Amino acid sequence: MGLDFHAKSFLTYITKSKGLGTTLTLGRQGDHTDWINPETGTTEIYCEPMLHQLFGATNVESVDASDYEGATYIQDLNEKWESFSDMVDNKYSSILDFGTLEHVFNVPQALRSMCAFCEVGGRIIHVQCHSDFCGHGFWQFSAELFFSWYSESNGFSNVEIFIAPLLDPYSWYRCLRPEAGRRSELSTRNVPCSYILVVAHKTRDVPNPKSQQSDYVALWEQSNSSINKPFNASESIMQPRLLLRGILRKLRTKVAPLLPYEVKLVCESIYIALRGIISPWWDKPYIVKEKVRFLIEKS
Secondary structure (H helix, E strand, O other), X not given: OEEOHHHHHHHHHHOOOOOOEEEEEEOOOEEOOOOOEOOOOEOXXXXXXXXXXXXXXXXXXXXXXXXXXXXXEEOOOOOOHHHOOOOOOOOEEEEEEEOOHHHXXXXXXXXXXXXXXXXXXXXXXXXXXXXXXXXXXXXXXXXXXXXXXXXXHHOEEEEEEEEEEOOOOOEXXXXXXXXXXXXOOXXXXXXXXXXXXXXXXXXXXXXXXXOOOHHHHHHHHHHHHOOOOOOOXXXXXXXXXXXXXXXXXXXXXXXXXXXXXHHHHHHHHHHHHHHHHHOOOOOOOOEEEEEHHHHHHHO
């Protein structure tokens, strides 16, 4: 858990116009950058001095299930924070999750707690596992989760999401909210090991935030709007994709048994290699490549 070069760049981007203010970190965040504290002339183990000096944090507290790193509050993130008397009246301008949430089993409860303890006008910031972190923690996260959770109905706006390839400090890939009925899906597209960077601004308190996957919500709404006529599956916004999947499934069923196993492996390898050349993983209508330096300069 802690700040590396992606997290540091992300904080630089989002705090140019407004500092962090009163800040809560999930877990005590380490400093994994080469930053040297000008007051001491040394590097730091934990991030609090950097958050104060570089990013406008006026006060930094932390919450963790154990006191092994000296967190301010000892509270299991799987449980409701409201039951912890020392935190019950606290509100924060910024809540930071830099590599903690993937280690929490009860993610919905942790997200609800973050929303409850973020003040109106404040921000929730994630630097989380996106792709190729299997086994690092319990979870890896998608843009769909954060777009659906940090919705207007849940009291949030101005949500920005980027995919940050782990070993590329120069490029991020902005995720655009997909149109109703479409998915922010990158499966089977050779996505590199990457983080997902998220900032969401809270506009109001919502007592019981909840979430549903957006493409299904659009499908249900279209179905429910047809009050005076039966729902026709051929009119479904998902029907073209379902039809294409059916065709491909039939072809695979008929052709695959005729090929030796070794031939199938070679064909699959060639297909994957060609697809990576012709259509890179980020070649999607809802992903825009951005240069980190230019993004920070114009923020």
